[in-house]
């Protein structure tokens with residue numbers, strides 16, 4: 001009978017684990033699969049089509065919606081313990097359609113800060129200055145017309161290029177875009193970034209748990225970031241160090257792709273950049289040079305050398321100093337002194353005073369050239385910041401910039417914002433976001449073999465381990481059987497409380513993805529949370545029941561439908577509560593170590609107040625007993641006890657205890673001579689036909705007085721509280737991680 005309880009879930013766990021492992025291998029290592037099946041690799045097909053970018057952008061409505069970005073007097077200061085720290089002061093400049101504008105400067109110069117301010121992502125610090133789009137302040141719809149490509153992407157390693165694009169398309173393309181349209185759009189941008197050949201390739205990377213997945217190269221991955229960035233046909237593309245971490249060839253390929261997109265489509269590109277090689281530098285049209293938060297130059301790249309030479313620095317000697325970019329970086333990096341030559345040539349800025357002086361000279365020049373630009377353009381800025389004239393636009397940039405004045409990024413609901421295929425550019429619905437996130441969660445879980453197959457087997461063998469140790473313990477005579485059942489029930493319930501520790505690495509990985517995605521405004525907290533909670537549920541239920549019933553049957557616990565149902569439901573609830581508490585602490589705590597500490601403390605607290613190791617009423621410290629109401633096991637353990645013992649009777653006709661237990665009792669009472677005679681042992685081990693032990697006595701002993709539903713209700717309330725804590729933690733995290 002007990003066999004039918006534990007064998008089916010144990011076998012089922014292996015079948016499921018094998019199926020998931022095969023599924024994961026089929027996706028993660030298709031080459032291996034082909035070799036096993038002795039199938040030849042598919043022959044390379046004809047070169048894949050690469051649509052003209054101009055067609056692409058015309059079709060999606062970006063041409064004619066070009067945007068000119070201008071900023072003036074931009075500053076940022078933080079309140080720190082040491083006082084006010086100014087990281088950016090009085091910075092002006094512009095970025096034009098059809099052009100690539102660089103933000104250049106030594107580390108800590110303020111490039112990322114400026115990029116965030118321009119992109120409207122900066123929420124921390126005291127911000128000053130104005131940012132104009134086509135001569136007007138940015139409206140609420142600005143975020144829908146721009147795209148931001150962060151330095152570190154948050155792609156999931158287990159998703160293919162196609163799937164990654166489909167996921168972002170679902171979240172960024174306007175409401176009402178059909179699945180076919182989204183697919184076609186994703187194909188277009190992949191083709192535009194030269195990634196069509198990698199559509200089925202996994203993004204790759206290191207999975208939580210340490211498995212390393214082969215996937216895209218660094219350059220391909222960066223291009224995928226850009227492809228995802230341009231999916232929604234933005235008018236302005238911001239990039240944070242798009243070439244960092246790339247070899248020089250990949251860096252050049254990424255920048256050339258970007259330049260082509262800008263030139264073809266009227267896209268305005270603003271990118272922070274770090275020490276670019278000559279070919280990469282040549283791809284940029286204009287540059288803003290920062291050092292220590294001060295603006296030292298803003299204008300065409302071609303005129304940066306003449307500006308610095310005009311203020312007495314230099315001369316630039318390409319054979320000695322390398323590219324113009326290398327030279328100006330050396331000039332303004334005041335952390336490292338470069339000795340001038342004996343004739344005074346080769347002087348660099350070495351002190352804060354010299355830096356402020358150079359910044360002041362540029363500021364004066366900037367103000368004058370902006371005023372001149374206004375006069376020439378009949379009012380609107382027109383690219384202030386050129387040291388001479390306004391930045392010389394390439395190709396049709398001049399015309400486009402003029403057109404840009406009439407191409408405001410208006411409110412999407414008015415129907416005149418950046419459009420995709422003619423539809424109003426409104427955010428996807430909550431449901432669309434939920435479905436996309438649920439799909440991603442399932443891919444993430446099912447493609448990680450350690451996640452599904454490994455953890456399912458782990459759960460099955462934990463149950464089997466417990467079952468082997470306590471094998472048929474429930475068949476022991478009378479009181480021994482009761483003792484073994486009581487003990488093993490506590491072991492099982494605490495096991496379910498501890499099991500979510502196997503997911504600790506996943507919680508931290510999830511947190512990283514969430515922070516990155518929410519920061520990029522890809523989705524909001526509620527669809528993410530709902531998708532995550534739904535996705536995890538089937539795996540939790542199956543794993544917990546496999547473990548629970550494998551142990552249950554092997555130990556020989558009570559085989560009755562009510563007992564089985566209460567025991568199984570309690571196991572699932574305990575696991576869910578622990579899972580949620582672990583998840584909440586991973587989100588609320590600043591790092592994995594502190595999250596571990598908190599959850600270990602919480603687990604210990606639960607054990608102490610479960611009512612098994614010590615009954616709350618037996619605690620001598622008077623204020624301790626009420627703390628039991630905050631222990632989840634205080635509700636779960638009584639449920640197990642109720643399921644196993646309520647109304648049950650246990651045969652003891654073979655004797656109340658084993659002879660060994662009786663002997664222990666005798667030696668426990670050495671000062672009671674009557675017992676040393678063996679009378680107690682004889683009484684306890686004597687066969688007594690018709691003897692039955694009443695299970696309800698165990699309920700009385702543990703004080704299980706409430707009906708089963710009351711304990712379930714308490715556990716459900718506990719779970720709900722843990723969910724609320726996790727959700728609030730996520731909301732706080734999104735705020736705390738503000739830029």
Ligand SMILES: Nc1ncnc2c1ncn2[C@@H]1O[C@H](COP(=O)(O)OP(=O)(O)OP(=O)(O)O)[C@@H](O)[C@H]1O
Pocket residue numbers: 078080085087105106107108109110111112113114124274
């Ligand atoms: N929240 C903050 N509080 C205090 N200082 C900050 C904060 N965020 C950034 N900073 C400081 O602002 C300065 C500019 O940082 P930013 O990241 O913009 O520089 P960066 O030019 O992008 O540097 P890198 O090239 O190294 O990324 C740095 O000195 C940094 O320490």
